[in-house]
Amino acid sequence: MYLSNKFFTLFIAIFLVGFAISTAQTSEYTIDGMTFGMPEAEVFTEDYDGPPVVGEYITMLPNLAPLDYEGNKHHEIRLDAMVQEIEVADGVRYRAWTFGGTVPGPVIHVKEGDRITFTMKNRSDEMVTITEPGAEASPFLNQVANNNFMDAKPGIMPMPHSMDFHAGTVAKDDKWRTIAPGETIKFDWVANYAGSYIYHCGTPSVLMHTAMGQHGVVVVSPKDGYTDDYEVDREFVVVQSEYYLKKGAGDLYTYDYEAAQTVNPSHVVFNGHQTILHDQPLEANAGERVRIHFSNNGPSGTSSFHVIGAIFDRVWMEGHPFNEMRGMQTVLLGASGSATMDLIVPEEGKYTLIDHEFADAEKGATGTLKAGAKK
Amino acid sequence: MYHPLKYITLMLAAAVLLFGSPAAHAQQSAASIPEGEFHSVLPEIEGEPITVSAFHLDRTAVTNAEFAEFLKENSRWSRSQIPAIFTRDGYLRHWKSDLEPGPENPDDAPVTRVSWFAANAYCGAAGGRLPTLNEWEYSAQLMEFDDPADMNAFAYELMGWYSAVSTDNKNAVGSTGIENRFGVKDQFGLIMEWVEDFEPPVGTDISLDCGTVGRMQQLGSVYSYAASVRYITRMSFNAKTVTGMVGFRCAYDSPLQQENQKAL
């Protein structure tokens, strides 16, 4: 009797403490194992002048950082908004609005269920160099420093910006809100769904902000993988996007508003540059299984993605393991649509990645996969 | 409390005001804008134009030289003295020193990297105020175009400018060649400008995200599209914001006494 009384009291005490803690927390809740109800975003001003990209699993296209951890992880990620003058095609340079300094922005890799605390400073009024990574810098910055194929140079063009992660499920008027130059926004989100998701600036005009370069991809790898049938040998990320540029007064090109409104891009490219995937082709060997996480970032066009000489053995639409398709020659993706595609490299030689809408292809939407002999 | 020093200062200030506003600013005369109405991308009542009473507006934006003059007599607004409540970091960071724009920043280029508080104080000291948003926008669209095609072409240029603006700010005020029919220059093409109410109350319901442009684009013209970009940019500011693209000009309710104030 005495013992059970004490036990009862202890149980109640623990229950009370737990209840108090849980109600004193935010309004988070779960449905189907997914977490919703993130705390409110914070907007503040801080004098941060460190690396503009922070995060261990962030890389430059077409690379994807391997997720070397079990279970879920809480990531601290920073992606600052800033201006960089970049080359997008031979002889074509313009001052781009970017996240992290490249167009498209860095590839963020997380696992389904991971929580991300994201910070972004609007540094559009500061000169930010991305080619001198410090100690804290993300692998992305090291890769850019070693391979600055866009020949990125800092620039200043103070504009309001915001961040919209399609991979995040949150209230847009809170987390995707616009901040003025100099301000910083910080918020949490949980990668509830597997897939490849665009992130882009949500400040109006979104057409302009996205076309000016503020977009990228978050790859959310499914917690149980895509298939148990085989292991993949190579994994790449490819992003298609459009540019609407016209020659400006000086050497630089500028945004062509009319072209953007009429969806008449000047360039349609893979991984931000008209010739990069030819100059630096994807590499594999015959007989290997190659996985491509492909996103059509738009802003406005569609993509009929095909690899000349190959057929996609398996395709998961939007990168979700549930959406498996087999034997696709061409995958049609609307703006912001994505797919994870596995192909078997048949033989040694060259394969062309292409947007089979030839008006796009002729504006640059092509790339090369170079295959060596079967190992 | 009786402060003799205060009285003397007041008298001196009155004398300065009587014989001409803070000297450097008087070098430009304000344009006289008559009462009128215009269709705003953020109307108070949908479909109805906004009426603006007659007022006076600086022909050109406030320049580095003019702001330096103001700082000489109001050093508490200088870079090293301005309190943190009135600005965020970066206030006049491009100037050589507290009172000198320096050789990199021409005297007659518009002053930028000043917060709303500083602009408001300057205009108050100049015997005026910041223009209201409606006054500024009303004046901006008082340009003469031969036909709609001209206006569209102009608006396309404007969009180009918003996506490629340079913050070198070496261009002198008046140099864009853009002028409204009352002589107000460079409301486009040079800098964005502070207004008294940059976050209009009717705008507080609009969260600045996708779709806002669609909501603002009721007027269906390229000009209104460009205007919506401008509104949105302004609405993202707060009073302490400081950027290399934002400066200001002043408005007045009654005509300024314009004496020849070359002597400083």
Add this chain to the structure above:
Amino acid sequence: MEKIISIYALIFLISGFGVIQAQHSHQNHNAMDTKEVSSEHSVYHTQAEWTNHRNETFLLHELKGKPVIVTMFYGNCTQVCPILIRDANRVFTAVDSSLRNDVQVLAITFDTKNDTPEILKAYANKKELNIPQWHFVTGPDAAIRELAMMLGVQYSKKSDGHFAHSNLVTVLDSKGRIVHRLEGLNQPVDEAAHWIENHILKTKNENLSHKHHK
């Protein structure tokens, strides 16, 4: 048995506390919203000269040393502003009468054109608030705009001469920093009043201990 009852009472209490935490109080946003402000810095940095209803001019930082209740209104406002003034007064009178001498109240007009010191005096008399701690104040337009911006008060003049404006009563500490904001009308005043009382007592104690150390 009593133990179990008290345990259940405790559960009830804590769950109630949790529920209150999770709720948001929804304000009536018919008027203009107020803007976010920083409370790190004092608003007394403004150098403008203000004139009160006794036709005295003063600088805002002369109010340093005592907590200040601030609200912004205008004379011709017949529906909402009287409530604002009454709210400021409710905070003022909620402070214990023994400490009330150390509280200042500022009622600042948007309508510099019409609300001259004479008009303000008549207004003060009408409201029976022509007392030493209350100041009905006007000043240069730029100064009013600046202070409103610091307090987070939005206002704009309408074509009929009236003003659309946020409804806000702010409490400043003795250094001029924003410590309390009562947004909207008819807000509960106890928290603000208690804060003022504690602040006055604390300041008094600090002054006393300083005197001792001399």
